[in-house]
Amino acid sequence: MEHVVLKFGGSICGQLPDSFFADVVHLQQQEKWRPLIVHGGGPMISSLSDKLGLETQFVNGLRVTTDDMLDVVEMVLSGLVNKQVVRRLLKFGGLGWGLSGIDGASIIAKIKDEQLGFVGEVVDVNPATFQLLHEQGYIPVLSPLGVDAQGQRYNINGDTVAGAVASKFQARLIMISDIPGIYADADRQQLLDKVTRQDVLEMIDQGIISGGMIPKVQAALYALEHGAPEVTIVNGLHEHILQEISEGHAVGTKIVLEEEYSHVVQS
Numbered sequence: 683m684e685h686v687v688l689k690f691g692g693s694i695c696g697q698l699p700d701s702f703f704a705d706v707v708h709l710q711q712q713e714k715w716r717p718l719i720v721h722g723g724g725p726m727i728s729s730l731s732d733k734l735g736l737e738t739q740f741v742n743g744l745r746v747t748t749d750d751m752l753d754v755v756e757m758v759l760s761g762l763v764n765k766q767v768v769r770r771l772l773k774f775g776g777l778g779w780g781l782s783g784i785d786g787a788s789i790i791a792k793i794k795d796e797q798l799g800f801v802g803e804v805v806d807v808n809p810a811t812f813q814l815l816h817e818q819g820y821i822p823v824l825s826p827l828g829v830d831a832q833g834q835r836y837n838i839n840g841d842t843v844a845g846a847v848a849s850k851f852q853a854r855l856i857m858i859s860d861i862p863g864i865y866a867d868a869d870r871q872q873l874l875d876k877v878t879r880q881d882v883l884e885m886i887d888q889g890i891i892s893g894g895m896i897p898k899v900q901a902a903l904y905a906l907e908h909g910a911p912e913v914t915i916v917n918g919l920h921e922h923i924l925q926e927i928s929e930g931h932a933v934g935t936k937i938v939l940e941e942e943y944s945h946v947v948q949s
């Protein structure tokens with residue numbers, strides 16, 4: 683059975699159609715996929731921190747995280763959002779098991795950059811808890827927090843965690859967002875069906891890839907460089923998107939390291 687990491691962000695979380703969760707459950711029950719869900723929740727964190735009067739600041743798509751902000755991040759991601767995802771799986775007979783990277787020390791992290799506060803970078807992924815859950819028929823639902831040996835918690839971008847988990851399991855990574863893929867221009871007119879590492883780096887330089895798309899493509903490249911066989915960015919609003927992907931249809935934007943050339947040998 684193929685390991686598949688599914689990552690969706692806060693911008694789409696509440697709008698994902700029922701068919702998305704039904705597909706996750708069916709693909710697991712048909713023993714086609716061993717799904718592992720990683721979710722975000724950025725907009726929900728911003729909304730609660732606004733209500734609490736905490737200021738939000740992003741640097742290159744990453745939230746500057748004080749100790750107070752960590753409380754909000756953990757409450758929103760590991761509480762509200764995580765349990766909502768577990769409940770939506772249950773509706774279709776799927777046994778979701780919510781955990782954060784703190785549980786079972788699944789995501790070991792360290793500080794990424796002093797200026798960002800308690801934002802983590804992944805040091806290691808401990809696969810034991812995920813394996814245990816899979817063996818017992820559960821679908822792991824992971825919120826992107828990490829922990830270090832001193833018990834310090836970290837706020838990690840959801841895409842970054844998904845990229846690290848996909849590389850640990852050598853799993854296909856599907857990034858589900860509110861756009862149909864990567865656009866080639868700032869006006870968002872031309873959608874790309876495939877981008878290489880070189881394209882991505884140039885597009886970040888030119889400002890065509892910006893904001894939350896930056897950690898997404900960086901995580902995609904990290905996963906590919908560390909053994910994930912395939913990474914795609916797709917639109918979660920599309921009904922039965924996962925069923926389509928599992929049947930081999932090309933949807934969204936595929937990210938590859940190098941252009942693949944086919945060599946024709948003439949005799």
Ligand SMILES: Nc1ncnc2c1ncn2[C@@H]1O[C@H](COP(=O)(O)OP(=O)(O)O)[C@@H](O)[C@H]1O
Pocket residue numbers: 690691692693694722724841858859860861863864865866867890891892893894895898
């Ligand atoms: N070149 C690009 N193509 C597509 N989306 C882009 C691009 N550059 C920036 N974006 C923005 O990135 C967003 C996706 O990142 P983000 O909001 O963090 O997603 P999620 O919450 O799903 O992780 C899109 O909604 C879009 O506004």
Ligand SMILES: CC(=O)N[C@@H](CCC(=O)OP(=O)(O)O)C(=O)O
Pocket residue numbers: 690691692693721722723724725727743744745755801802826837838839840841894
């Ligand atoms: C460090 C950092 O920025 N962490 C993210 C974690 C949530 C997330 O990644 O949510 P999306 O997938 O919806 O963007 C944040 O605080 O917003």
